[in-house]
Amino acid sequence: GVTYADGKFIAASSNPGRTCWSLTGADEYSVTELTLADNTGLDDFTAGMLVKQNAAITGPAPAFSTTLYTGTNSLISINTGIDNTNKSLVWIKSRTTATTHIFVDTERPATSSGSIPFLASNTSSGQNSTSSADSGVRTLANDGFTVAKNYAGENVDSASYAAWNFRAAPKFFDVVLYTGTGVAAGGTPHDVPHSLTTEPGCIIIKCTEASSQWLVYHKDLGVDKTLILNTNNEAQTDKNFGPMTDTTFGVVGSADTTAGGANNNIAYLFADEAGLIKCGSYTGVAGAVSV
Secondary structure (H helix, E strand, O other): OEEEEOOEEEEOOOOOOEEOEEEOOOOEEEEOOOOOOOEEOOOOOOOOOEEEEOOOOOOOOOOEEEEEEEOOOOOEEEEOOOOOOOOEEEEEEEOOOOOOOEEEEOOOOOOOOOOOOEEEOOOOOOOEOOOOOOEOEEEEEOOEEEEOEOOOOOOOOOOEEEEEEEEOEOOOEEEEEEOOOOOOOOOOOEEEEOOOOOOEEEEEEEEOOOOOOOEEEEOOOOOOOEEEOOOOOOOEOOOOEEEEOOOEEEEOHHHHOOOOOOOOEEEEEEEOEOOOEOOOOOOOOOOOOOO
């Protein structure tokens, strides 16, 4: 059953591997397989609201979920509860074996072998895919994704995995594949359209066709500093970003590279919207700190 009391939302789930919830209207809320036993901070819920467990979602579809699965080194379907038939990202990492971080998305189509190209966020390598017809990530479906035999660490037999699945939604997340124009650092930024309908809070960019760094914009650092996702370095003063608006994000320098030709850069955009998603920062101290 599901209850809400004293600022806490308490639920049980038949699927312990998935966390997923969705709002359905002004005064009725549906929850699909909520796995958190003590889910605090859901300010939209108040005592007395109608809550349905495992109800059909009649409002906005879920836009994010975390799913745990066990590798089999054979074809398996992973039900994340997210519709990946439009714009979405699936981020996969083994929890028990030394494997790379696997990024697959809907904007980079499958190869002739049916394999969906992946990027590894812990390396500078360009995208990779298998020529085999029975390995790697095979499909992004309306309820999750499928993986076949292990290729790059996404389906090691008996390994435990986490998969984070983001669906594009206004004021939450977007995926943009764009062609770099070669604007140099300090030049007039190349403005790339996006669909967040709000200014991005964080952007992760990777050139898909060549070895390059993973470039990260964060609102608390501003456009004059860049974090490098695949290193442990401090923020760099390299100029890679321009003005951010609710419809475009500006890129220059390495974020606007022409390496590899058309459709050579992928951008993952995260909003900073109260009640939906938060991009923040904190200052470390010598002892414990509450963030």
